[in-house]
Amino acid sequence: MTKIQKLIFILLFSTFYFLFFSFFSTLAAELYLDTSENQYYIDETFITNIRINVKDNESINAIEGYLKFPSDILEVKDFSTGNSILTFIEEPKINKEEGLISFVGIIPGGYSGRIPGDPGQSNLLGKIIFYSISPGIAEIMFEDISQALLSDGEGTPAELINKGVTIEIQPLDDINPIQNEWQEELAKDKIPPEDFNPEIIEIDGKYYLAFSAKDKDSGIDHYEILEKNFFTNISKLLGRVKWIDSESPYLLKGQSLSDKIEIKAIDKAGNEKIVKLQATHSSPWYKNYFIWAILIISIFYLIWRIIVKQKQNNTRNRHEIS
Amino acid sequence: MFKNLNRFGIFIIILIFLGFLSYFFLFPKEVYSDTADTSVEVQVYTPAPTTPPSGGGYTPPSTTQVVFTGKAYPKSSVTLLKDAQIVATTIAGTDANFQISLSGISPGIYIFSLYSEDSKGNRSSLLTFSLSVTSGVTTNVSGIFIAPTIDVDKSEVKRGENISIFGQSVPQSDIVISVSSDEEFFTKTISGKDGIYLYNFDTSVLDYGSHYTKSKAAKENLISGFSYSVNFQVGTKTVLKETVKISEEGDLNGDKRVNLIDFSILAYWYQRPSPSTTVDLNNDGKVNLVDFSIMAYYWTG
Numbered sequence A: 001m002t003k004i005q006k007l008i009f010i011l012l013f014s015t016f017y018f019l020f021f022s023f024f025s026t027l028a029a030e031l032y033l034d035t036s037e038n039q040y041y042i043d044e045t046f047i048t049n050i051r052i053n054v055k056d057n058e059s060i061n062a063i064e065g066y067l068k069f070p071s072d073i074l075e076v077k078d079f080s081t082g083n084s085i086l087t088f089i090e091e092p093k094i095n096k097e098e099g100l101i102s103f104v105g106i107i108p109g110g111y112s113g114r115i116p117g118d119p120g121q122s123n124l125l126g127k128i129i130f131y132s133i134s135p136g137i138a139e140i141m142f143e144d145i146s147q148a149l150l151s152d153g154e155g156t157p158a159e160l161i162n163k164g165v166t167i168e169i170q171p172l173d174d175i176n177p178i179q180n181e182w183q184e185e186l187a188k189d190k191i192p193p194e195d196f197n198p199e200i201i202e203i204d205g206k207y208y209l210a211f212s213a214k215d216k217d218s219g220i221d222h223y224e225i226l227e228k229n230f231f232t233n234i235s236k237l238l239g240r241v242k243w244i245d246s247e248s249p250y251l252l253k254g255q256s257l258s259d260k261i262e263i264k265a266i267d268k269a270g271n272e273k274i275v276k277l278q279a280t281h282s283s284p285w286y287k288n289y290f291i292w293a294i295l296i297i298s299i300f301y302l303i304w305r306i307i308v309k310q311k312q313n314n315t316r317n318r319h320e321i322s
Numbered sequence B: 001m002f003k004n005l006n007r008f009g010i011f012i013i014i015l016i017f018l019g020f021l022s023y024f025f026l027f028p029k030e031v032y033s034d035t036a037d038t039s040v041e042v043q044v045y046t047p048a049p050t051t052p053p054s055g056g057g058y059t060p061p062s063t064t065q066v067v068f069t070g071k072a073y074p075k076s077s078v079t080l081l082k083d084a085q086i087v088a089t090t091i092a093g094t095d096a097n098f099q100i101s102l103s104g105i106s107p108g109i110y111i112f113s114l115y116s117e118d119s120k121g122n123r124s125s126l127l128t129f130s131l132s133v134t135s136g137v138t139t140n141v142s143g144i145f146i147a148p149t150i151d152v153d154k155s156e157v158k159r160g161e162n163i164s165i166f167g168q169s170v171p172q173s174d175i176v177i178s179v180s181s182d183e184e185f186f187t188k189t190i191s192g193k194d195g196i197y198l199y200n201f202d203t204s205v206l207d208y209g210s211h212y213t214k215s216k217a218a219k220e221n222l223i224s225g226f227s228y229s230v231n232f233q234v235g236t237k238t239v240l241k242e243t244v245k246i247s248e249e250g251d252l253n254g255d256k257r258v259n260l261i262d263f264s265i266l267a268y269w270y271q272r273p274s275p276s277t278t279v280d281l282n283n284d285g286k287v288n289l290v291d292f293s294i295m296a297y298y299w300t301g
Helices: A003-025 A181-188 A230-237 A289-321 B007-026 B260-269 B289-297
Strands: A029-035 A039-041 A045-053 A060-068 A074-080 A093-095 A100-111 A124-132 A136-142 A147-150 A160-163 A165-170 A199-203 A206-210 A220-228 A244-246 A260-267 A272-277 B041-045 B065-071 B077-082 B085-091 B097-103 B108-117 B127-133 B138-145 B154-158 B162-168 B174-180 B184-190 B196-202 B209-219 B230-235
Touching: A029 A060, A029 A136, A029 A165, A045 A060, A045 A181, A060 A124, A060 B289, A074 A100, A100 A124, A100 B108, A100 B127, A100 B289, A124 A136, A136 A160, A147 B289, A199 B260, A206 B260, B065 B108, B077 B097, B085 B097, B127 B138, B154 B162, B162 B174, B162 B209, B174 B196, B184 B196, B260 B289
Parallel strands: A029 A160, A039 A165, B065 B138, B154 B230
Antiparallel strands: A029 A045, A045 A124, A060 A100, A060 A136, A060 A147, A074 A124, A093 A100, A136 A165, A199 A206, A220 A244, A220 A260, A260 A272, B041 B138, B065 B097, B077 B085, B077 B108, B108 B127, B162 B196, B174 B184, B174 B209, B209 B230
16 A cells, blocks of 8 residues: 555545544534633632533433542532523532532423524533642543433433533642632622422322522522421520521421421522411411410419419408407 | 556545535534524514613613513413423414513523413423523514424224324414324324314324324424324224323322422432332332433423
């Protein structure tokens, strides 16, 4: 084979190699990461966006993502669900020691891609907030067990290609100021979470509270619940109101459903939205502790008055006799 | 130059020729299209700033608004979901056109879904898309074309007899009906002035066994997505279908809706052992992402 023939053969082989894999990659959806830069310094905090693209004529409605990152170079500070198109089934999980992140959620109705003219990148699934702890090349990659399911009524797995991101972490530089992309986003977030509608649901004969708020900036950080009854009202008078950290669905302490319930959604920047739920069942009077307390106090007062009056009568009689 | 061509050279030239053929005629030009294959499109309108009256005065802040315009069915109810929850409903006109405006929402990324209900109470599939809403502007979403409803008159049909496939869409629109088993058959009809369409499909071309059918509509330059699929059997006898709405799989609390309440019940059972058959939507003995995907498909809000 002459040199020119060899060159042509190599060029052709490369072309067909590229075309072959391009062909198969057009048959798949794409789960990918992006960052604003691909180089940071130690002690900097940066945001990695998780996004999805779908292929033509395909709709995806469920995604499960597993990511691996080098825990000797990067530390995960947080996972923000703000502006995510996913409804999360559970809180994203972070294993800092093993360098693993996982998230799972659905898109009711399915996601078929951005529509023409959409002014922004609306294919966002979540944001990971990383902090760089040592220099090196950090590869943040999806694990092969990540999956996306088609919106076909059967949960058929979609062909999926995962694309991670490689970040270079450089040693500290005295010239450039330390960046904190997340702090900048939190400082801009002045808007509380959106209104939401909690519901009381029954599971296995017990009453739970189901709720899901959305925050279009930094994302929901956590929820707190206050079940208001006689005892909590007393606590409130004493200045001791106890909100409880909770997740949906939340097992109600007051299973008689006579308590009033308040749910507080707090975003990552500390903005709050409180929603109140009226009791769904009006309980009979004999189940109201407050009424019993009044009755008992009244009875003791009456008894005390009778005893005092009796003593007064006895004292008067003794005086009259003497 | 060509005199010296040997067999290897001819082989290389043929490969180059096939390569160009494949690249330009078989493979799409873009590896990914991140835009949906739909007639829906977005236009963002920024209202002109108003000049305050001389001597100062109050300039009202611009409102963040999204306006949805499209086609459903004549006089049908159209429901809009924002992030999977119902936020608005309207009634389409006799021409099936509708418009819904949503004001005062926060800027950000949303998932919007629309569906309609036909004159028989059958619900359409969801038309869902993501959208970035910008503060202080009006975002117009147009070209919305809700998929037809679909149903069949028989749950089982004797092979060789006709099965009626019917539903509702935009009046005088082209309806494409797909009937599938191992092979997919396509047929066309036109909806009437009331948007109702009907097609009698000859089942002699189908094998014995389970099949499904779905439809989509086209009018002017707009194309809808596909409807839900409806199953039927081709066998040795005919059984008329009882009046049953599209399966409400995912309706775990029996309120005829598939929404956050059902999602929360399913979330409770996520990866827990021994789930009940009610929540195990695909009957595989566990509650995992597949069950949530089935629920998401039948979502109503």
